Amino acid sequence: VRWDSDHVVFFDDELQAIAHEIIYNGADKVHIGLDYFDATINRIIAWVVGTRNMQKALLKALLEPAAKLKEMEKNFDNGRKMALIEELKMFPLGAVYDYFCEQQSVPSGIDFIPEIDQYEKTVLSARK
Numbered sequence: 001v002r003w004d005s006d007h008v009v010f011f012d013d014e015l016q017a018i019a020h021e022i023i024y025n026g027a028d029k030v031h032i033g034l035d036y037f038d039a040t041i042n043r044i045i046a047w048v049v050g051t052r053n054m055q056k057a058l059l060k061a062l063l064e065p066a067a068k069l070k071e072m073e074k075n076f077d078n079g080r081k082m083a084l085i086e087e088l089k090m091f092p093l094g095a096v097y098d099y100f101c102e103q104q105s106v107p108s109g110i111d112f113i114p115e116i117d118q119y120e121k122t123v124l125s126a127r128k
Contacts, residue, residue, distance in 0.1 A: 007037040009050030011057060019057035024066055027058075044116050052097075059100070060093050 009015065022030050034054055036046040065084070072081035101108035107115065 007035045008041065008046050009034055009036065009053050011053040015053060015057045016060060019054070020061045020064075023058060023061035023064075024070075042116070042120075044119065045113065048112055048116070055100075056093065056097055059097055063091065063093065063096065064088055 022032070032054065034050055036043060036050045038046055069081060069084065072078075072084070098108040106112070
């Protein structure tokens, strides 16, 4: 995976394509390593955002009807496949990910930032 020069994982087309390949072609054979560093960004926020972006990309691929898409590709049903892929872009990935966060008892959206602020005040400031 190629990151920007400061090593932050973004939810971009490249990450989504990689997650798609992982899910469609054997996730049991893949180990995912992520890197987070940017001298101008809070490293904990970069870590949380990057991890969540990888989770979202994998979730997006998991929610796609893989068998149906593979069948369409095998049968050269490219028009219907394209229509389905375009429709999938409008599916509510955010709502599903928010539900996942709720089930894990972690904040959704950017509601994790106050927890990071508190961690910085109570833990990181004591390390100086």
